Amino acid sequence: MKSPVELGELFRATGRKNTAQRQCIFELLHGTTVHPTAETIYAEARDKMPSISLRTVYQTLNDLAALGEIQQLDLGTGSFRFDPNVDAHHHLVCIECGNAEDIYADFPDVQIPRAAAKDFELTSTEVVFRGRCVTCRTKD
Amino acid sequence: MKSPVELGELFRATGRKNTAQRQCIFELLHGTTVHPTAETIYAEARDKMPSISLRTVYQTLNDLAALGEIQQLDLGTGSFRFDPNVDAHHHLVCIECGNAEDIYADFPDVQIPRAAAKDFELTSTEVVFRGRCVTCRTKD
DNA sequence: TTGTCAATTAGCAAATATTGTTGATAAGGT
DNA sequence: ACCTTATCAACAATATTTGCTAATTGACAA
Numbered sequence: 558m559k560s561p562v563e564l565g566e567l568f569r570a571t572g573r574k575n576t577a578q579r580q581c582i583f584e585l586l587h588g589t590t591v592h593p594t595a596e597t598i599y600a601e602a603r604d605k606m607p608s609i610s611l612r613t614v615y616q617t618l619n620d621l622a623a624l625g626e627i628q629q630l631d632l633g634t635g636s637f638r639f640d641p642n643v644d645a646h647h648h649l650v651c652i653e654c655g656n657a658e659d660i661y662a663d664f665p666d667v668q669i670p671r672a673a674a675k676d677f678e679l680t681s682t683e684v685v686f687r688g689r690c691v692t693c694r695t696k697d
Numbered sequence: 698m699k700s701p702v703e704l705g706e707l708f709r710a711t712g713r714k715n716t717a718q719r720q721c722i723f724e725l726l727h728g729t730t731v732h733p734t735a736e737t738i739y740a741e742a743r744d745k746m747p748s749i750s751l752r753t754v755y756q757t758l759n760d761l762a763a764l765g766e767i768q769q770l771d772l773g774t775g776s777f778r779f780d781p782n783v784d785a786h787h788h789l790v791c792i793e794c795g796n797a798e799d800i801y802a803d804f805p806d807v808q809i810p811r812a813a814a815k816d817f818e819l820t821s822t823e824v825v826f827r828g829r830c831v832t833c834r835t836k837d
Numbered sequence: 838t839t840g841t842c843a844a845t846t847a848g849c850a851a852a853t854a855t856t857g858t859t860g861a862t863a864a865g866g867t
Numbered sequence: 868a869c870c871t872t873a874t875c876a877a878c879a880a881t882a883t884t885t886g887c888t889a890a891t892t893g894a895c896a897a
Contacts, residue, residue: 574844574893595884610847615884633771636883649813652820660813666806669826673789673800676831680792683825686809691816714864714873735855750876755855776854 558626558641561587567624578602578609582617592630592638592648592657632657632685647683651690660686698766698781701727707764718742718749722757732770732778732788732797772797772825787823791830800826 559567561583565575585601586593593601599614618639621627628640632648634655647660667682668674699707701723705715725741726733733741739754758779762769768780772788774795787800807822808814 569894572844576845576893578846608847612848612885613846616845619885631771631773633773649809649817658813660810662810664804664807667804667824669789670800670802673798676834677789677826677828678834679826679828681827683823683827684807685823685825686817686819687821687823688817688819694816694818709865712873716864716874718875748876752856752877753875756874759856 558586558621558643564621564626567626568620571624573620578606578613579617581606581609582614586621586627586639586641589641590659592632592640594636594638596636598639630657633687647685649686649688649690651693652687653689653693656690656692658690660684698726698761698783704761704766707766708760711764713760718746718753719757721746721749722754726761726767726779726781729781730799732772732780734776734778736776738779770797773827787825789826789828789830791833792827793829793833796830796832798830800824 558564561580564583565580568575568579581602582598585598595611595615595618598618599609599611602609602614618627618629622629622639625643626641628643630638630640630648632638632650632655634650634657638657640659642659644661647662647664649658649660651657664684667684669677669679698704701720704723705720708715708719721742722738725738735751735754735758738758739749739751742749742754758767758769761767762779765783766781768783770778770780770788772778772790772795774790774797778797780799782799784801787802787804789798789800791797804824807824809817809819
């Protein structure tokens, strides 16, 4: 993901406005390695801008995803998670707390079998490892 | 997935009741290769049992999943899909219509990198190929 | 600096998918 | 056939995300 300043310029360049609410969200996303939900970002944004609405958070996140600056992930935890890391990578998801971790690995063998591949226009390939993270395991 | 008759016995053996509604759902699931949603099954079940409720469909599907007779899949299409095929397999998902196809392939190199694997208790590994299916491609 | 205009905001309603609740009903062992 | 208990159907509730709208604000140009 680009820096908050660069994102402001990008928004302007694409006919969007660079508002204080958006800058606030850009800064929260910048450098985060967790995969926050819209609600999480909303909660954090409210600490700095009490009047911000959840609707605005969703709109900004959707805009960022449309511009390819963040990834909108559905990891099966009940709500979308947003990832400022847009490089090709995979995920390790905890079935207990829902937290996700990036996995930087290349799986060259992961290809659609020839029979099925012929008529399918492939867009993306995702690998999800599910299980329990250290935190949840030591909790019991 | 077991046959409708066997599932009826299994339900009784596990202290559940083998009702007409459940037999109807068992028969709909038996042998299907698509990955129906609860709503789809509900619509089909109503053709044979107009009084059946959506709640009963959800309950029966959840019971079947708890017994390991079907798989409850979240393929990022907005709702759960149910798969009577419980063998280890992966999926090809259309981002336009949401339909899913089974992929029987073994990806032996898909493993958690050693650094991350140490503290994680792995339960399952899923590979999802996303793109557009033939039907949706030829539609345009 | 200020005016103009379209994009954005906040707040609320609505849509979608799933689960909780409850009185009535019926399955299944005895 | 009877009795216990799970299940049923209908409705309400929850959770997440999107739709709508009047008022506001940013961006650009004069």
